[in-house]
Amino acid sequence: MRIKEPCPEYREALMAFIATGEVSDSLIHINNCDKCRGFLEEVFQVTFTSLESFAETIREMKEKCVRCGKATPYWKSDHIDSRLYYVDGGSQLCKSCYDEIYEGIIDE
Numbered sequence: 001m002r003i004k005e006p007c008p009e010y011r012e013a014l015m016a017f018i019a020t021g022e023v024s025d026s027l028i029h030i031n032n033c034d035k036c037r038g039f040l041e042e043v044f045q046v047t048f049t050s051l052e053s054f055a056e057t058i059r060e061m062k063e064k065c066v067r068c069g070k071a072t073p074y075w076k077s078d079h080i081d082s083r084l085y086y087v088d089g090g091s092q093l094c095k096s097c098y099d100e101i102y103e104g105i106i107d108e
Helices: 010-020 027-034 034-044 051-060 096-102
Strands: 062-064 069-077
Touching: 010 027, 010 034, 010 051, 027 051, 034 062, 051 062
Parallel strands: none
Antiparallel strands: 062 069
């Protein structure tokens, strides 16, 4: 089975949302565009009942810093070998928390 294709504006709209985490015109486009919405629902195998439920689903897919709770640039599905500021046995940190904890201990 072939996955539906989103419209050309999809990637730009999704990246704009991911960068800010805010509901804006970019997210409204994805929610209102049948091609984009159909693509996401097929990929995530979920039906989004509202714009906010879609936004929350995407936010929950981002890895959060275990110390401060801030979203990191990594998806939960990203392999740990490709991440910065991941601590074995400690999980994911954001850059600020990593720097604060390891300042002067680890030379970069």
